[in-house]
Amino acid sequence: MAQAGVSGHRATEISDSIENAIREGRLEPGAKLPTVRALADQLIVSPSTVSSAYRQLRQRGVISTHGRGGTRVYQRPPIETPPAPPLPANVRDLTRTRHQDEIAPTLTQVLHDLADRLVAPGPVDLEDRLVKDFENDGIITSGVVVLGSAREALDRILDSQLLPGDRVAVEDPTSVEMADVLYLNGLQPVPVQVDARGPIPAALGEILPKVAACIITPRGHDPTGSVIDPTRASELRTILRAAPEVSLIEWDPLGPLAGVPYEPIADPDRARWAAVRSFEPMFGSRLGIAAIAGDPVTVARVRGRVERLGSPLSPLVRRIVDELLAHPGASQRLALTTRTNGSRRLALIAELRARGIASHSQAGPWVWVPVPDQEQATSMLFDRGWLVATGDPLGADSMQGLRISVARLDGAMTRTLADDVLEVLAA
The missing domain is CATH 3.40.640.10 (Type I PLP-dependent aspartate aminotransferase-like (Major domain))
Structure with a gap:
């Protein structure tokens, strides 16, 4: 936190300083924060002061606590942050699920x-x-x-x-x-x-x-x-x-x-x-x-x-x-979309199963693939040209995984994606 420039002696000063660090990009979304005692020792304040600052930030949705996983900057804090770079031309976006x-x-x-x-x-x-x-x-x-x-x-x-x-x-x-x-x-x-x-x-x-x-x-x-x-x-x-x-x-x-x-x-x-x-x-x-x-x-x-x-x-x-x-035209098109989602979902599950990869989904335009480390898996798939979503784990022992939208997958893409998921899990 010292390198992020966090300072303050009162709870509001500390919380404002952390928020400024996030807004200016010195603390990135998902960054782990020090324990209450560690930050109190660093700033030479009482632990109750830091605890109060963290509580203010939690109530505003800026940070979240994950048990043994510690306290982290929320992935999407409700403050202005530096814009994400545009997707490279070779990356296929498998996060979108809407069908307008x-x-x-x-x-x-x-x-x-x-x-x-x-x-x-x-x-x-x-x-x-x-x-x-x-x-x-x-x-x-x-x-x-x-x-x-x-x-x-x-x-x-x-x-x-x-x-x-x-x-x-x-x-x-x-x-x-x-x-x-x-x-x-x-x-x-x-x-x-x-x-x-x-x-x-x-x-x-x-x-x-x-x-x-x-x-x-x-x-x-x-x-x-x-x-x-x-x-x-x-x-x-x-x-x-x-x-x-x-x-x-x-x-x-x-x-x-x-x-x-x-x-x-x-x-x-x-x-x-x-x-x-x-x-x-x-x-x-x-x-x-x-x-x-x-x-x-x-x-x-x-x-x-x-x-x-x-x-x-x-x-x-x-x-x-x-x-x-x-x-009636809307009902017919939506029925067709639902059937298409179902066939694509089952096709991806089958391709993954053929490669020994567990996955499941009973409904909707996505497939859930459990993985031991979802951040690492999404990063490795991105390097292979796939942008996929994850869940939002709520605890240190939460199930992690990849949420892969099938809305834009065709047969050839499905097989290539399954091969890439296998490589990522084997790495």
């Missing part, structure tokens, strides 16, 4: 059909359509709130139910998006081990008494692709009934694009629950709405915050999305 290109022809037709109605638009049935969409999956809600992104939806729910410092049970590893929202809200994620069928019931039951909220992904978990089946859903419901005071949030990051049935977890009479369904993977960020269902209090709180503090979704976007959801 597939919907573009239907979007063009929808906009053409809307042109005559935009001057004096009639009522939009988007909320009613989304309520029925939830009900078709067994989620009974008195209403929905529609927001501009899944991240915003999750942020609004957490803000309505929790306070900074609250502990939240979340699947481990988790997604970049999930980790961002938790850390930026000053919440403490508590890892829950997962397998191919979602959160392991015993692991969830052990930590439920210690948390204020629990986030569960019924299908298409990012990054592992796990899917909760009816048996696992029943087991989780039984465990959650023993902790009625815990807020339950169901996170559906892929929505219909998951291509598998949705198993609801929340009991209808649970005091505090919500379900977030994202349409961003289908329609892209500009039209990628998210819908929130939930108990009456949660829905009312979120709606009130949106009306008073947020930027309500524009009427034009609402109308376009409503038309897309009702348009």
Whole structure:
């Protein structure tokens, strides 16, 4: 830390100094910070002063603590940092999972059909359509709130139910998006081990008494692709009934694009629950709405915050999305995309298996490949011309791996990629 120029004698001075070092590039995202005692000795201050500085930074989402893994600068701190260099021309980006290109022809037709109605638009049935969409999956809600992104939806729910410092049970590893929202809200994620069928019931039951909220992904978990089946859903419901005071949030990051049935977890009479369904993977960020269902209090709180503090979704976007959801051409294209994702996912899993490499994913446009050191593996694959994503491990013993998007993979690329993964794991 001395070489990073960190200084200060009060907690605010130390936290500001660390933040400045990150902004100026002297401390890089992911950099490990000294222990509280080591930094206190270096700055000649009390350990409680450094502990307070670290707590301030954690609450702002600038640093994160990983048990025996120590305290590190968060990979995506909410402050301006030096821009990342552009990708080299020979590197293929396998991190992207959105499919707005597939919907573009239907979007063009929808906009053409809307042109005559935009001057004096009639009522939009988007909320009613989304309520029925939830009900078709067994989620009974008195209403929905529609927001501009899944991240915003999750942020609004957490803000309505929790306070900074609250502990939240979340699947481990988790997604970049999930980790961002938790850390930026000053919440403490508590890892829950997962397998191919979602959160392991015993692991969830052990930590439920210690948390204020629990986030569960019924299908298409990012990054592992796990899917909760009816048996696992029943087991989780039984465990959650023993902790009625815990807020339950169901996170559906892929929505219909998951291509598998949705198993609801929340009991209808649970005091505090919500379900977030994202349409961003289908329609892209500009039209990628998210819908929130939930108990009456949660829905009312979120709606009130949106009306008073947020930027309500524009009427034009609402109308376009409503038309897309009702348009048969969109449904046909999305069904084709889901089938294509499935075949590409299975093809990559098969190529990896043929080379003795374990991988899995039950849904979604990605495959999860466990590795002992994900940072080293991503770096070595980058050198071979592949940019892949990882999960966001929440603890020192968290499962590490590569999340490889199949959205842009063809047969030849799949075989080459599998060969390169084998070389990386053998190195």
